[in-house]
Amino acid sequence: MSELGSERPPESVPLVRVIAMPADTNANGDIFGGWLMSQMDLAAGSMAQRAARGRCATVAVDAMSFLRPVKVGDEVSVYGELLSTGRTSMKIAIEAWRRARMGSEEFRVTKAVFTFVAIDDEGRPRTLA
Numbered sequence: 001m002s003e004l005g006s007e008r009p010p011e012s013v014p015l016v017r018v019i020a021m022p023a024d025t026n027a028n029g030d031i032f033g034g035w036l037m038s039q040m041d042l043a044a045g046s047m048a049q050r051a052a053r054g055r056c057a058t059v060a061v062d063a064m065s066f067l068r069p070v071k072v073g074d075e076v077s078v079y080g081e082l083l084s085t086g087r088t089s090m091k092i093a094i095e096a097w098r099r100a101r102m103g104s105e106e107f108r109v110t111k112a113v114f115t116f117v118a119i120d121d122e123g124r125p126r127t128l129a
Contacts, residue, residue, distance in 0.1 A: 014079055018076050019075055020072055022072050041114065043094060044080055044092045052118035054126070057116065062112065067111070068107055070096075075099045077097045078095070080093065083113065090116050092114045
């Protein structure tokens, strides 16, 4: 993942790329933090399922930081990095980056660490595959 002061997105392919729309805004015209967090959870969940080779559930979100606002029309790209795995769980660092509709410069807007647990068909923890 990118260093704190860096303004270059990771070189990996984004897990999610989406355009922020008017329905996703608050009264100030900024995108809701909850919308952004849900995009990050989708991205982290995708990575977790691949790593666990099966169903996973989000159990915690740590160190969520909202660094800059996202505006309507911005392209939001979400990147992830698997930080660690345990017997049934994994931690994934997630960063969201924005690019203005008519711009080319990208800025990190949010970062967090998501914890997932691999689960079986009944929703009980299972050993990672």
